[in-house]
Amino acid sequence: MTKELRKIVIPEFIFGFNSRKLIGSYAKNLGAEKVLIVTDSGIISSGWVQEIIESLEASDIKYHVFSSIFPNPRDIDVMVGTDIFLEQECNFIVAVGGGSPMDCAKGIAIVATNGGHIVDYEGVDSVPYPGPPLVCIPSTSGTSADVSQFAIILNTMRLVKIAIISKKVVPDLALIDPELLTTMDDYLTACTGMDALTHAIEAYVSNASSSFTDLHALEAIRLISKNLLPLYRDRHDEEALNNMMLASLHAGIAFSNASLGGVHAMAHSLGGLFDLPHGECNSILLEHVIDHNFEFAKERYMTIAEALGVQNPCKETLIEAISGMRHTLGIKAKIDLGIKSDEIQKLAEFSLQDPCMVTNPTVMSKEDVIKVFERVLCDESKK
Incomplete structure (x- = not known):
């Protein structure tokens, strides 16, 4: 392990309260003339986008707002956004929001420079040229799209989320401001927090992990274990705000460089086919994939249990702790969902084709994946 070569990709980032207000000066320094602000209606109503606009205007930078994005960003959203980027003669992108606006912004950057259709770039290292400068300002503590080399887009023809993994989609800058978490609702706080936990756990047990990613993954797990529930209960707890945003950052650095595993491969399929929240899918699948993987990465899962503060660590107590948190x-x-067996077959096939499955600590067969889906999709799945 110590002799293996490792490639680590991390964008420039500024972390801390009020960092969002630096967008105007940084955009100007990076050569912005006209910015496409990629966001959604919820972020606009929260007031964060207006602050971004004011900062850009103070630096004499023009802008156009694109907010027609679905919660699971679709290939259609990317293509419409690309057309707007080109029609408006923009040369810079600022994404404000959760994973949906940030992933959509990455997709727009890809197509604006490389042409074609966003689904053409599915897979690993399939993006030839970097896009225009991209700055991400995250509003959730979970997706970590602001620091990752992943973009997850819904292919509307196949109804599956595709993963685009390339250093070309790593943002040029992330302004990571914990104050934006104050406008999350309870369920979004819960789901994105469990998404961050899943990122950290899967990165730590990934067969592409390293000593570098291990440090970030374990620190994320420790921070989440102590701060997710306090943030869930009080979105004005400054310590919890800071630490959960920091946990998301650590988890993002870890999984962006170690990749993920079976939970995300299955969550992409489940969320894509039925348009479900990504964090919810991860939360429901996590304990079942751990149950399957445990004996193949026992020591690592035991370390995860210790980082979570589990007493008498073992498979059962680790799963109980995660189940209890959920x-x-x-x-x-x-x-x-009332789905039938043929739909579960389709889910399993999509999951096995997902690039995240490659770095699961053990091979999952189609039968293994089907069993997990049958456990979480209620009795209707057996009809």
Whole structure:
């Protein structure tokens, strides 16, 4: 392990309260003339976008707002956004929001420079040229798209989320401001927090992990174990705000460089086919994939249990701790979609094709994946 070559990719980032207000000066320094602000209606109503606009105007930078984005960003959203970017003669992109605006912004940057359709770039290292400068300002403590080399886009023809993994999609700058977390609702706080936990756990047990990513993954797990529930209960707890945003940053650095595993491969398929919140899918699947993987990465899962503060660490107590956290956060254990066996077959096939499955600590067969889906999709899945 110590002799293996490792490539680590991390964008420039500024972390701290009020960092969002630096966007005007940084955009100007990076050569912005006209900015496409990629966001969604919820972020606009929260007031954050207006602050970004004011900062850009103070630096005499023109802008255009694009907010027609679905919660799971679609290939259609990317293509419409690209057309607007080109029509408005923009040369810079600022993404404000959660994973949806940030991933959509990455997609727009790809197509604006490389042409074609966003689905053409599915997979690893399939993006030839870097896009225009991109600055991300995250509003959730979970997706970590602001520091990752991942973009997850819904392919509307196949109804599956595709992963685009390339250093070409790493933002040029992230302004990571914990204050933006104050406008998350309870369920978004819960789901994005569990998403960050899943990022950290899967990065730590990934077969592409390294001593560098291990440090960030374990620190993320420690921070989440102590701060997710306080933030869930009080969005004005400054210590919890700071530490959960910091946890998301650590987890993002870890998974961006170690990749993920079976939970995310299955969550991409489940969320893509049924348009479900990504963090919710991860939360529901996590304990079941751990149950399957445990014996193949036992020592690492034991270390994770210790980082979570689990007493008498073992497979059962680790799963109980994660299940208990999920329950306390109000995330259900199963989803009743009334789906049939042929749809589960399709979910399993999509999951096995997802690049995140490659770095799962052990091979999951189609039968293994089907069993997990059957456990979380209620009794309707057996009809």
